[in-house]
Amino acid sequence: GDSVTQMEGPVTLSEEAFLTINCTYTATGYPSLFWYVQYPGEGLQLLLKATKADDKGSNKGFEATYRKETTSFHLEKGSVQVSDSAVYFCALITGRRALTFGSGTRLQVQP
Amino acid sequence: DTAVSQTPKYLVTQMGNDKSIKCEQNLGHDTMYWYKQDSKKFLKIMFSYNNKELIINETVPNRFSPKSPDKAHLNLHINSLELGDSAVYFCASSPSRTSGSSYNEQFFGPGTRLTVL
Numbered sequence: 001g002d003s004v005t006q007m008e009g010p011v012t013l014s015e016e017a018f019l020t021i022n023c024t025y026t027a028t029g030y031p032s033l034f035w036y037v038q039y040p041g042e043g044l045q046l047l048l049k050a051t052k053a054d055d056k057g058s059n060k061g062f063e064a065t066y067r068k069e070t071t072s073f074h075l076e077k078g079s080v081q082v083s084d085s086a087v088y089f090c091a092l093i094t095g096r097r098a099l100t101f102g103s104g105t106r107l108q109v110q111p
Numbered sequence: 112d113t114a115v116s117q118t119p120k121y122l123v124t125q126m127g128n129d130k131s132i133k134c135e136q137n138l139g140h141d142t143m144y145w146y147k148q149d150s151k152k153f154l155k156i157m158f159s160y161n162n163k164e165l166i167i168n169e170t171v172p173n174r175f176s177p178k179s180p181d182k183a184h185l186n187l188h189i190n191s192l193e194l195g196d197s198a199v200y201f202c203a204s205s206p207s208r209t210s211g212s213s214y215n216e217q218f219f220g221p222g223t224r225l226t227v228l
Contacts, residue, residue, distance in 0.1 A: 032215045034216075036219075038152075042221060042222075043115075043201060043219040043220055043221040043222050044154075044201065044203075044219040045219070046216055046217070046218070049215075049216065051215070087152055089154065093215050093217075097142065097159065097166075097167070097205070097215070098144065098156035098159055098167050099146075099154075099156065099203075099217060100156075101153070101154040101155070103151070103152070103153055104152040104153070104154075106152075
């Protein structure tokens with residue numbers, strides 16, 4: 001079946017540091033890939049997505065590139081802020097149309 | 112203004128009780144979902160409805176019964192609540208395939224935190 005593997009957290013960074021959160025996947029067919037963010041006490045918000053190989057999704061300074069050859073969709077940001085502290089979920093969807101999520105990675109950014 | 116809303120936000124109840132969680136979306140979407148997030152933050156699909164028709168039913172105990180009176184609403188009824196049902200339940204919706212590239216995007220509600228004592 002489909003699965004998503006994310007790096008374990010928490011990831012603790014100082015403000016303005018570079019962020020990478022690794023995500024790899026296994027899926028039947030050609031999935032669409034997503035990053036969702038969950039701020040404390042809130043629901044999930046779509047951060048970015050990519051629907052085919054080599055697509056780059058970007059939003060709010062975050063980027064991720066759909067790499068079919070390595071089945072990866074790593075999340076990056078050049079300079080994190082305290083307000084980026086949240087839990088980040090990598091996810092995929094195939095024709096089945098239900099999201100398969102990774103286990104989530106908690107990011108803590110210190111001032 | 113709210114896109115996907117859920118009620119209640121918090122639900123505390125005793126073991127053995129029956130409870131319902133309601134979900135409504137005003138986005139005009141055709142498909143709605145229920146996901147469960149456990150204490151370790153892991154999210155898993157429970158059910159999905161498309162135009163009031165059940166299309167995904169994961170291995171969820173029969174005590175959980177979704178009901179979709181119309182395509183804007185998807186409620187979740189839980190019978191005989193158990194301690195292990197304590198979790199955050201998220202409702203989500205997504206548009207139809209005719210909506211173009213956004214049809215795979217799912218919009219989530221704020222969640223309902225269920226605590227079974």
